[in-house]
Amino acid sequence: MNGVPFLKMNGLGNQIIVADMRGRADRVTPAAAIAINAAPGTKFDQIMAIHDPRTPGTAHYIEIINSDGSLAQACGNGMRCVVQFLATEGEQKSFTFETLAGILFGEEHGDGLITVDMGTPKLAWYDIPLAEEFADTRKIELQIGPIDAPVLHSPSVASMGNPHATFWVHDDVWTYALDRFGPMLENHPIFPERANISIAQVVTPDRIILRTWERGAGLTEACGTAACAALVNGARTRRTARKATVTLPGGDLTVEWRADDHVVLTGPAEREWTGTLDPATGLWTRAEEAA
Numbered sequence: 501m502n503g504v505p506f507l508k509m510n511g512l513g514n515q516i517i518v519a520d521m522r523g524r525a526d527r528v529t530p531a532a533a534i535a536i537n538a539a540p541g542t543k544f545d546q547i548m549a550i551h552d553p554r555t556p557g558t559a560h561y562i563e564i565i566n567s568d569g570s571l572a573q574a575c576g577n578g579m580r581c582v583v584q585f586l587a588t589e590g591e592q593k594s595f596t597f598e599t600l601a602g603i604l605f606g607e608e609h610g611d612g613l614i615t616v617d618m619g620t621p622k623l624a625w626y627d628i629p630l631a632e633e634f635a636d637t638r639k640i641e642l643q644i645g646p647i648d649a650p651v652l653h654s655p656s657v658a659s660m661g662n663p664h665a666t667f668w669v670h671d672d673v674w675t676y677a678l679d680r681f682g683p684m685l686e687n688h689p690i691f692p693e694r695a696n697i698s699i700a701q702v703v704t705p706d707r708i709i710l711r712t713w714e715r716g717a718g719l720t721e722a723c724g725t726a727a728c729a730a731l732v733n734g735a736r737t738r739r740t741a742r743k744a745t746v747t748l749p750g751g752d753l754t755v756e757w758r759a760d761d762h763v764v765l766t767g768p769a770e771r772e773w774t775g776t777l778d779p780a781t782g783l784w785t786r787a788e789e790a791a
């Protein structure tokens with residue numbers, strides 16, 4: 501097998517495969533991503549493929565592939581896993597990356613938590629993107645459920661390089677059938693590139709409870725960029741402060757929208773087991789439990 505080493509990880513239960521593609525000219529193909537998830541033995545939400553810098557002397561290029569084979573511009577939990585993967589290789593603990601969302605920075609702290617600067621949010625309708633013009637993306641006309649009694653409506657939308665809709669609710673986020681509403685909203689024509697769909701309950705100005713149906717991956721235990729988008733949307737609709745704890749099904753993330761407009765995400769990354777993967781076919785073999 502024409503294999504590359506990979507490490508199965510998770511970021512608060514967001515299932516991540518870190519594939520080490522450094523020194524290679526090929527890529528993990530969409531077909532490989534679909535095949536891996538179809539095979540028994542592992543389920544993942546995203547593959548984070550680490551490539552050599554595209555521009556010599558700059559950052560590792562990180563390609564992000566959803567479990568449906570689609571490319572994503574950004575992945576907050578996955579970036580923390582990449583930082584942890586690289587930090588374990590030696591003394592360097594802070595890194596610069598190039599992604600489709602731009603240049604990102606990440607650092608592992610002594611306490612094992614990892615902070616990633618996810619860049620600046622994009623808030624104009626054409627940057628989300630939306631299929632039609634909305635002057636104010638803090639609240640757009642979109643609803644689901646009976647026309648006269650919508651179940652979810654009037655979301656705030658933002659991009660962290662990838663599109664997010666944050667639906668605000670005042671009650672328990674678990675009372676909503678996100679497994680049913682998620683795919684309908686993910687594929688709504690208002691989102692020409694689809695969208696990640698979140699339900700957010702603001703408990704206090706510094707605490708958000710969040711559940712997410714991810715574009716290209718479905719219900720996940722955690723979505724880092726959704727946590728970033730929810731905090732940005734919460735702050736600009738005056739529901740939250742500019743820094744908050746976001747509680748996802750898999751655990752807590754700390755998100756801050758700094759005065760310099762960068763959004764910074766802090767949380768854990770967990771190593772699980774190692775293997776070898778054929779990036780063209782998705783055939784893989786398991787090696788050992790990760791140290």
Ligand SMILES: N[C@H](CCC[C@H](N)C(=O)O)C(=O)O
Nearest residue numbers: 572575576577662723724725
């Ligand atoms: N499904 C997302 C990418 C992964 C986002 C999520 N896993 C995160 O931690 O940010 C998208 O297609 O935009």
